[in-house]
Amino acid sequence: MPVTRRDLLTAAAAVGASGVAVTALYGSGRSAFAGAARFQRPLAIPPLLQGEVRDGVRRFDLTLQRGQREFLDGMQTPTAGINGAFLGPVIRVRRGEQVRLDVANRLGEASTLHWHGVHLPAKMDGGPHQVIEAGATWSPRFRIRQPASTQWYHSHLFHRTGVQVYYGLAGLFYIDDDQGDALGLPSDHGVDDIPLVLQDRSFARDGSFRYLTSMHDRMLGMTGDVMLVNGVVLPFLRVRRRLTRFRILNGSNARIYNLAFSDGRRFLQIASDGGLLPRPVPLTSVRLSPGERAEILLEMTPEDDLQLVHVPPPARRARGGGMMGMMQGMMRSDDQPFSIMRLIGSGLEDAGTRPPRRLVEVPAWSEDEAVKTRRFVLEMGMGMMGGGGFRINGRAMDMNRIDETVRLGAVEIWEIVNRSPMAHPFHIHDIQFRILDRDGRPPPAGEQGLKDTVLVEPQETVRVITRFEHYADADSPYMFHCHILEHEDAGMMGQFVVVA
Ligand SMILES: [Cu+2]
Incomplete structure (x- = not known):
């Protein structure tokens, strides 16, 4: 496989089908940091945060804070992080546990903390409705009811998710379970x-x-x-x-x-x-x-x-x-x-495990079980200079409008149609789904597991299936949206409620 060695992403000109160089990828041209040192610094490993069990609840203390970090030699970059200057710790929990996270906001501005990929009640989700005002503390509490996995958490403030994540408000959230432990990975x-x-x-x-x-x-x-x-x-x-x-x-x-x-x-x-x-x-x-x-x-x-x-x-x-x-x-x-x-590899110790041949049984839902198919059409609105136009089913996100109402326990197929010229990663809160097909064809093996985000190519249709279970709340919506954060902030997002 030919791979050129480059330490920086190139500000290359994109060439359209006509063969004409169109525009430089970056507004102000080449980076000022073409000389940024490469492979000079060791990889940082974010600390594990295991919390503390009190009265049967695993409790975590998280603080959203500002800081600065020397990413580039001799330069301090203002940042944001969780319990640190940039990004956050790896939160580690176990299936079956009751957890509580006390999230103190010391940013000096409002924020939220969303548990991406975690199955939980909508009020605990940390989406745009669970704003943590500057100086306030938010304390969501929920049970871990899903298999071993690598989830994550990040800011999800309406219109401000992009900038807050960019500055550093994100971290990993590991879930362990007995089945995963038994594999000896x-x-x-x-x-x-x-x-x-x-x-x-x-x-x-x-x-x-x-x-x-x-x-x-x-x-x-x-x-x-x-x-x-x-x-x-x-x-x-x-x-x-x-x-x-x-x-x-x-x-x-x-x-x-x-x-x-x-x-x-x-x-x-x-x-x-x-x-x-x-x-x-x-x-x-x-x-x-x-x-x-x-x-x-x-x-x-x-x-x-x-x-x-x-x-x-x-x-x-x-x-x-x-x-x-x-x-x-x-x-x-x-x-x-x-x-x-x-x-x-020069420092390798000889010890090491072997990969298992089989892993786990992955939940699946059949099309026959599905009681409803919903369609989500992603559009950017043409007119490159017009801005805006980021819509799902013709509508931009409105905090006061519920777009979809799902019955608790229902198996549904969600059909995502991309009518725009660029790929969009479509994310659904609360649930994990299986991909049924991409333009009618089964997904590759690496996509035949549980997913909460799926990339939908230009003009492609992807169908996913899942069951909405355990949590119903007619007053608190979950989000579905494009995970390109600037698209989400610009309106490519909608809301659904699960009702009993
Ligand atoms: Cu998008």
């Missing part, structure tokens, strides 16, 4: 079980984050030209075991990654958004859009010195022809390869 945090939060950022000359300075970023979502992993620019990791598990989160606002290793080696995908797959899936690349997670197992030897890289996915034939085809070429931000981090 690598699970020593920071040793052979390594979280990788992938984010791209853009910096101004004074070192501050640059956010939404161009119409391009408003339309396509905010992409940057510097890669961060766990908040470190282009880090290196000395791998300790022959078999390492990586829990990868695309925590970027808008960038889609097609992840591979620089020597094209195979790895095993063992989990998708909602938990473990039926069996490990051998792959040479895995695609992750904003909000999606994948867990993989990577084998290394002491001689190995590799990079985790982004490689452009095979070109998808433009659909819709003519103008639509040209727009699709222009609106891709994943057509250039770049490096993400370096993995060094």
